[in-house]
Amino acid sequence: SQELEQSPQSLIVQEGKNLTINCTSSxxxxxxxxxxxxxxxxxxxxxxxQKGGEEKSHEKITAKLDEKKQQSSLHITxxxxxxxxxxxxxxDRRGDTGRRALTFGSGTRLQVQP
Amino acid sequence: DGGITQSPKYLxxxxxxxxxxxxxxxLNHDAMYWYRQDxxxxxxxxxxxxxxxDFQKGxxxxxxxxSREKKESFPLTVTSAQKNPTAFYLCASSTADTQYFGxxxxxxxx
Numbered sequence: 419s420q421e422l423e424q425s426p427q428s429l430i431v432q433e434g435k436n437l438t439i440n441c442t443s444s445x446x447x448x449x450x451x452x453x454x455x456x457x458x459x460x461x462x463x464x465x466x467x468q469k470g471g472e473e474k475s476h477e478k479i480t481a482k483l484d485e486k487k488q489q490s491s492l493h494i495t496x497x498x499x500x501x502x503x504x505x506x507x508x509x510d511r512r513g514d515t516g517r518r519a520l521t522f523g524s525g526t527r528l529q530v531q532p
Numbered sequence: 533d534g535g536i537t538q539s540p541k542y543l544x545x546x547x548x549x550x551x552x553x554x555x556x557x558x559l560n561h562d563a564m565y566w567y568r569q570d571x572x573x574x575x576x577x578x579x580x581x582x583x584x585x586d587f588q589k590g591x592x593x594x595x596x597x598x599s600r601e602k603k604e605s606f607p608l609t610v611t612s613a614q615k616n617p618t619a620f621y622l623c624a625s626s627t628a629d630t631q632y633f634g635x636x637x638x639x640x641x642x
Contacts, residue, residue, distance in 0.1 A: 422574070449629075451630075451631065453633070458620070458636070458638065459635055459636060460536075460538075460622060460633040460634050460635040460636050461575075461622065461624075461633040462633075463630055463631070463632060463633075466629060466630055506574060506575070508574075508575075508631070519565055519577045519580050519590060520575070520577075520631055521577075522567075522574030522575040522576075523574050524572065524573050524574045525572075525573075525574055
């Protein structure tokens with residue numbers, strides 16, 4: 419089965435600083451999802467990337483999928499306390515036995531200090 | 533408002549008891565999923581259903597059971613056979629492109 423490695427595991431930044439979270443797959447990604455989670459709550463969908471080289475942005479968050487479709491990065495510009503939480507990448511397992519569930523990385527815990 | 537609801541938010545169970553977690557969606561999605569999340573870890577797939585009256589085991593199905601009698605509902609039963617059931621349980625449903633999650637149920641075994 420596919421494994422996803424996220425780095426770093428945790429991150430503390432000062433408000434206003436930029437940051438990047440990485441997600442690396444051992445296999446080609448059919449679809450790569452980024453979610454944000456507040457502690458003890460459900461996952462909030464951020465973005466989904468499918469095509470090699472694809473880049474999407476929403477407000478101050480930009481996600482990219484590399485040309486080989488094995489690595490994705492999530493970049494936050496001018497971080498704010500509202501960006502704090504756990505960021506999870508998930509990979510579409512469609513190519514793995516044909517089912518549509520997601521495989522997740524272990525998450526990156528982000529703290530933003532005022 | 534369309535969305536996914538899970539109940540209860542917190543659940544306490546004594547060892548040896550079965551317990552059922554509710555998941556309801558009004559998004560008209562065919563596919564639904566149950567994941568388990570342990571502290572500091574990502575989500576692991578328990579069961580999934582792509583259509584009514586059909587469901588498949590995920591990676592960690594032992595000690596769990598599900599049913600899918602209605603499109604809107606996908607309840608998960610945690611049985612006494614599950615050796616380490618204390619965790620955060622998340623239900624999801626999906627369109628062709630995106631998977632949406634409910635708010636989760638935190639189960640604690642006393």
